[in-house]
Amino acid sequence: MVEAQQKRKRVRNGGNSLEMAQFIDAGSNKIKKRIRDLERLLTRKRDSLPDTIIVEKERTLEALRLELENAQLRTRIRRNAKKYHMVRFFERKKALRRYKQALKAVEESEGDQKCKEDLVQKSIDLCYVVNFPKAEKYIALYPTNDGDTASIKTEGKRTAFRDLVAKQLKEGTLPVSLEDILSGKKLDKEGVGMTLEAVGADQKPDIVDSAPEDDEFFE
Incomplete structure (x- = not known):
């Protein structure tokens, strides 16, 4: 931005x-x-x-x-925004639910290390959904058919974006922080999401949308 x-x-x-x-x-x-x-x-x-x-x-x-x-x-x-509104809406709800479950597990386990690590991963997932670049084709965090060719092709891109979120979450440089997300905030109208400079050119998603049959929502 x-x-x-x-x-x-x-x-x-x-x-x-x-x-x-x-x-x-x-x-x-x-x-x-x-x-x-x-x-x-x-x-x-x-x-x-x-x-x-x-x-x-x-x-x-x-x-x-x-x-x-x-x-x-x-x-x-x-x-x-129009094309990926529903998938991002449902993925945000799912990511938030899983984050809360992981947080509860940490509290009930009195700080078990494995539970803490799982909470970190669920935090990254939640931040991924909210901060994913608005100008890019949305790559679903929870695809439905991981076994098909398209999913395998895009797995590297999904991983690269997720790694970038993890890095910015740790540095505290996400456009919308985890704390803000938990308080109900989203990207504002002028916000475009996380920057992509750290993502390799071979992993950066195409800017032009592909045909509907290639949509990540259905993968």
């Missing part, structure tokens, strides 16, 4: 502020059209335009491209 906010700041500070104002939070198609118009203008009239105008248009073009990234991100988040 920090990176997205930094990009947004650059967009607001770049190019012609009056021209950019109409494109902040605009749809992708409108931004794409303006980008094409500016690219054609710079291609056809670069030799005849004053240097100051060229610099201004190039800065505006850069700002528009960044704003296009923001618009596409918002679109992915809206699409994923």
Whole structure:
């Protein structure tokens, strides 16, 4: 989210502020059209335009491209929110129930080490569901058919995300902490979930959603 906010700041500070104002939070198609118009203008009239105008248009073009990234991100988040709402809702309930069961086991066992370790794992699961990146295809924590090809293919991605949650939980850097989750909090509207820099490129999920038959909800 920090990176997205930094990009947004650059967009607001770049190019012609009056021209950019109409494109902040605009749809992708409108931004794409303006980008094409500016690219054609710079291609056809670069030799005849004053240097100051060229610099201004190039800065505006850069700002528009960044704003296009923001618009596409918002679109992915809206699409994923609708597509994965139910699976995330049920997985959150299941993860919370299992966390409470593990916590009760720790209390009843008077701090048994095995029970403590299980509680840590259930804490990670709960944080995984709540903090999973909104812009990414949701990878179910509790898939229903682990034996099929698709599940085997995505197991590495699921593990990588879960390991990242464990790391950020330990460091106290999760967007929504365990304490906040237990008090009923979720990611706010501007939050996009945990960052993915620590996940290898070969394990990072595709941004574009796959066909429904490949949906992790059904794996």
